[in-house]
Amino acid sequence: MQNRTILHLDMNAFFAAVEQRTNPHLKGKPVLVCGNPKGRTVIISPSYEARAFGVKTGMNLWEAKKLCKNSILVECNPANYVEVANHLQKLFIQFTPLVEIFSIDECFLDVSGCQRLFGSGRDIALKIKKRVREELDITCSVGIGPNKLLAKLGSHLKKPDGLVIIEPEKIQQVLENLPIQELCGIGPRITEKLNKLGVYTCGQLARYPVEILQRMYGIVGLHLHDIAWGVDDSPVMPYDYVEPAKSVGHSFTLPKDTFDREVAKKYLLQLSEQVARRLRKGNYKGKTVHLIIRIPDFTTLGQQVTIRKFLDEGVEIYHTAVKILDKFNVEAIGVRLLGVSVSNLICGSSQLSLMPEENRRQCLIYAMDKINDKYGEFSVTWGRLVSGFKQNNIISPAWRPHKNIRFGYN
Ligand SMILES: [Mg+2]
Structure with a gap:
């Protein structure tokens, strides 16, 4: 783990930038990418022109419109973003196979072993930035550091189009007065709790007794202490590494709140179908089913049931x-x-089951999967679901390229 050179690349206002690239008349204008503008949605990605007015990711449409009257709403086009993300990934792995996809628009590159070929971390960053601009007409911020934590901090420090190098001997200087919430891994709840103890900066956190942190947070306390010192040994995982799934799930916000059990059941059937499809794609079966219900006041209720049989239907x-x-x-x-x-x-x-009836059913599902793989989700489905229930496909932050469709071939 000694002397690594890690790059973190973060595309600037990614979804908005891709929209501006696809529709050049949007260039230089305040663009707000959102979900279905007719449904209940929030701003997913404001362009930098809109950010100048104070619009932020996660705002309500009306809030954003109030801040920026001339903004242009664009409904998100996930397929376009995936296409650009795949292009980016192909570009990055020309430098190193150690490309870890962190989200659809962020990744880590470990370039420790390829500097003889391509030059220093800085040279590689400049080459990548140039190619991203030329080939895709978007910009990215790059952070370079001896580990993932500091590389990510670097790209965060200068946006858009930044390049920040955190040299090992400058780590303490950079961290001393940095607010703790700027570090990846310190969320609002931990921030609030530490602030109450008088800990606001990474310098203060680094000097805070590690025993107390450990008592408060267990193993996470040790991790907090480490990152406050800029220590992070986690490796950059190669791009084709697939973490074994612990659970497979889907959730869906209804277009409007319902008090009708039958309506809720219909959505439940669709969600169950989507989960089952993903289980089968990964060749998984599971025997614990969780149901989550968020009620209109945002309280979340849930329960799980474990059954005897492993399911994928x-x-x-x-x-x-x-x-x-x-x-x-x-x-x-x-x-x-x-x-x-x-x-x-x-x-x-x-x-395959030996019971003829079950066997027939498995064959039917297999055939349905084949058709849906070829023609898109829900091209064929159960009768109960045929009534315009197709939902907008929104990319979740946990998006990862699907192994089989990554570059359009296996
Ligand atoms: Mg980004």
């Missing part, structure tokens, strides 16, 4: 989820969001 997951739903009085509490996930997973057991 939507209808089976659905029936288990409905059993949980039945414990809640939907008519009284209302539903704003539903989430279904399956955990307790095993991988690689796609054995």
Whole structure:
């Protein structure tokens, strides 16, 4: 782990930048990328022109419109962002196979082993920035440091189009007066708690007794102490590394709150189908089903049930989820969001059943999967779902390229 050179690349206002690239008339204008503008949505990505007015990611449409009257709303086009992300990844792995996708517009590169070929970390960063600008017409901020923590901090310090190098001998100087929440891994809750103890900067956190941190947070306390000193030994994982799934889930905010159990069940069936599809794609089966219900006042309720059999079929997951739903009085509490996930997973057991009826069903699902793989999700589905329930596909922050479709080939 000695003397590593890590780059963190962060695309600037990624979704908005891709929209401006695709539709040149949007260039130089305040663009707000959002979900379905007719539904309940928030700003997913404001362009830098809109950020100048104070618009931030996560704001409501009306809030953003109030700050920036001339802003242009654009509905997000996830397929375009994935295409650009794939292009970026192809570009990065020309420098090193150690490219870890952190989110759709951020990744880490470990260039420790390729500097003889391509020059210093700074040279590589400049080459990549140039190619990203020329090939994709977007900009990125790059941070360079001896580990992922400091590389990420570097790219965060100068936006847009920045290049910040944190040399090992400058680490303490950079961290001394840095507010703790600027470090990746310190969220609002930990920040609030530490602030109450009089700890505001990384310097203060570094000097805070590690025993107390450990008592408060257990192993996380030790981690907090380490990162306050700029220490982070975590490796950059190669781009084709796939972490074994612990659970597979989907959630969906209903277009409007419902107090009708049957409506909730219909969404539940669709979510169960989506979860089942993802389980089968990864060759997983699971036997614990979780149901999450967020009610209109944003309280989140949930329960899980573990059954005997391992499942990967939507209808089976659905029936288990409905059993949980039945414990809640939907008519009284209302539903704003539903989430279904399956955990307790095993991988690689796609054995055909010996029971003729079950076997027939497995063949049917296999055929449906093939059709949906080829023609898009929900091209064929169960009768109960055929009534305009197709939902907008929104990219989650946990987006990762799918192994089989990454470059359009296996
Ligand atoms: Mg970004």
